[in-house]
Every structure is written in C-alpha cells, then in structure tokens.
Amino acid sequence: MTDAAITAAAAQIAQAQADKALRPTIAGFFDEATNTITYVASDPATREAAVIDSVLDYEAASGRTSHGSADRVIEYLSANDLTVTWLIETHAHADHLSAAPYLQEKLGGKLAIGAEIIRVQDVFGKLFNAGSEFERDGSQFDHLFTDGETFRIGNLHGIALHVPGHTPADMAFIIGDAAFIGDTMFMPDFGTARTDFPGGDARQLFQSIHRLLRLPDETRLFLCHDYKAPGRDEFAWESTVKLQRAHNVHVHDGVTEDEFVAMRTARDANLAMPTLILPSVQVNIRGGHLPEPEDNGVSYIKIPVNAV
Numbered sequence: 001m002t003d004a005a006i007t008a009a010a011a012q013i014a015q016a017q018a019d020k021a022l023r024p025t026i027a028g029f030f031d032e033a034t035n036t037i038t039y040v041a042s043d044p045a046t047r048e049a050a051v052i053d054s055v056l057d058y059e060a061a062s063g064r065t066s067h068g069s070a071d072r073v074i075e076y077l078s079a080n081d082l083t084v085t086w087l088i089e090t091h092a093h094a095d096h097l098s099a100a101p102y103l104q105e106k107l108g109g110k111l112a113i114g115a116e117i118i119r120v121q122d123v124f125g126k127l128f129n130a131g132s133e134f135e136r137d138g139s140q141f142d143h144l145f146t147d148g149e150t151f152r153i154g155n156l157h158g159i160a161l162h163v164p165g166h167t168p169a170d171m172a173f174i175i176g177d178a179a180f181i182g183d184t185m186f187m188p189d190f191g192t193a194r195t196d197f198p199g200g201d202a203r204q205l206f207q208s209i210h211r212l213l214r215l216p217d218e219t220r221l222f223l224c225h226d227y228k229a230p231g232r233d234e235f236a237w238e239s240t241v242k243l244q245r246a247h248n249v250h251v252h253d254g255v256t257e258d259e260f261v262a263m264r265t266a267r268d269a270n271l272a273m274p275t276l277i278l279p280s281v282q283v284n285i286r287g288g289h290l291p292e293p294e295d296n297g298v299s300y301i302k303i304p305v306n307a308v
C-alpha cells in the first residue's frame with residue numbers, strides 16, 4: 001500500500017539527516033506531576049519555535065491552576081531569543097490541562113491540533129452535557145492539521161501525520177529529522193499508550209505505530225510521557241525507530257496486530273483512570289480554555305457521576 005504522507009516524511013527526515021541546517025534544536029521539559037514532556041523545537045537560523053504539548057499546573061483538590069511549568073518554558077524561550085510561531089497539541093490530553101492559551105497570550109503563535117478533534121469534542125460534549133455554546137467544530141483552535149499536511153518553523157520543514165488509536169484525533173509531527181509522536185509509543189521498555197478512552201482503538205493504534213516505524217531507522221522520536229520502567233530509575237523521552245523496532249516490549253518487530261490487540265486490551269482493563277481525566281478533557285477540548293464562567297464570574301469543572 002502506498003502511503004504518500006509517510007513517504008514524504010521519510011524523505012524530509014533523510015534530507016535533514018544530511019543537512020544540519022534543517023534540524024531543529026529540541027528542549028524537553030518534564031512535568032513530574034503528570035509525567036508529561038513539553039517540547040520546544042526551534043530553528044537555530046531564524047529563531048522561530050514551536051511549543052508542543054504544554055502543561056498548565058492544576059491542583060485537583062482545590063481546583064487551582066498555576067503556571068510554574070509554563071513559565072519554565074517561557075524562560076527558556078526568552079533566554080534563547082526564540083519567537084513562537086506554533087503552539088501544537090498532539091491530542092486532547094487526558095492527564096493534564098494544556099497551557100496553550102496562557103502561552104499564546106504571553107507569546108503569540110497559532111494554536112493547532114488534529115482535525116479529528118471534532119469527533120473528540122462531539123463525544124465529550126455529550127458526556128459533559130455541554131450546552132450549544134460549546135462549538136464542536138474545532139473553532140477553539142487556530143488551525144486543524146490533516147494527515148500529510150506540511151508546515152514551516154522558520155527554515156525547518158514539518159509534516160503532520162494522523163496517528164489515531166489512543167484517541168481518534170492523535171497526531172504526530174515530523175519537524176526536520178525529529179518526530180514528536182504524542183501518545184503512540186513510549187520508551188521501548190514501557191511500550192505503548194492505552195486505548196481505552198472513549199474513541200480509542202487498539203487495532204488503529206497498532207496500524208498508526210506501524211506507519212511511524214516505517215520512518216528511517218535513525219529518526220529521533222520524542223515521546224509525550226514517561227513513567228520509568230522496571231530496572232530504569234531515570235525518566236527518559238527520546239528514542240529512535242531502530243530502537244523501538246528492536247526492543248519495544250509491545251510492538252517490536254514480529255509482534256502481530258492480533259497479539260498486540262489482545263495484550264493492549266487485557267492491559268487496559270486493569271488501568272485506573274488518570275487522576276485529572278475529567279478536568280483535563282473538559283478544558284482541552286476547549287483548546288485549553290476553562291469552561292465559560294457562570295454569572296458569578298467563576299468557571300466550573302463538571303464531574304459526571306457513574307458515566308465514565
């Protein structure tokens with residue numbers, strides 16, 4: 001089967017591997033509270049940058065938000081004289097709130113996510129019984145990426161890939177020789193993302209992962225989360241296609257789709273829901289904005305009882 005988007009992504013990566021000027025500088029910021037990595041990918045020549053998967057700190061007990069994690073990213077950007085052109089979400093996260101609106105207010109840049117977010121908005125709009133003021137058309141974002149779509153960060157080339165499975169809207173973003181693969185694969189010793197959220201699909205995730213594993217062996221893969229793993233005490237978030245194909249405990253070469261689906265489904269049945277799933281999803285389907293304040297000026301986050 002031909003896959004024009006993957007072929008184009010592989011060509012872009014090979015070109016950047018051969019030409020240093022086409023490779024991004026990458027900084028990863030690990031958030032211990034949610035095990036999330038926020039990335040800044042920047043063009044050393046033009047100083048343009050993309051921020052990928054930012055984190056808004058949120059304390060569930062008090063319902064308070066704060067900006068320590070986002071401010072660390074802002075400090076890095078200003079210390080390195082970087083201008084933000086894109087604020088990218090790989091998907092509507094279920095374990096942390098996005099800080100994209102906060103960053104956008106301070107720094108500018110276009111807020112973008114995958115076009116299938118409208119399906120996620122539809123499912124969760126119903127779950128939270130959101131009123132008609134909650135548009136399910138992706139209009140909370142400045143741009144909706146589709147599979148194979150190209151973009152630029154200064155002189156660097158980017159390609160968006162639709163990699164559903166964890167959620168229907170998951171995207172991977174190839175920037176120069178680096179791939180930001182969101183919640184598809186994690187470190188080889190940890191495996192893959194869960195597929196039991198509404199709209200998740202283990203078979204689709206396997207197929208999406210196998211698209212990514214067709215990229216060149218030395219492609220730098222940057223993961224969205226890390227949880228350590230038995231025998232590993234340090235957090236880690238960078239891998240390669242070659243390492244994943246050889247060692248990923250869930251999807252190394254030789255694992256069949258049916259084997260993967262059986263393993264993933266059995267494993268998901270035993271996973272607890274992420275602590276912040278209900279606040280995260282409610283905010284992230286709104287592009288990281290809190291629900292409209294009520295007439296007392298306060299925003300409320302709903303908890304559907306016995307519904308998830």
Ligand SMILES: [Fe+2]
Pocket residue numbers: 091092093094095166183
């Ligand atoms: Fe996720």
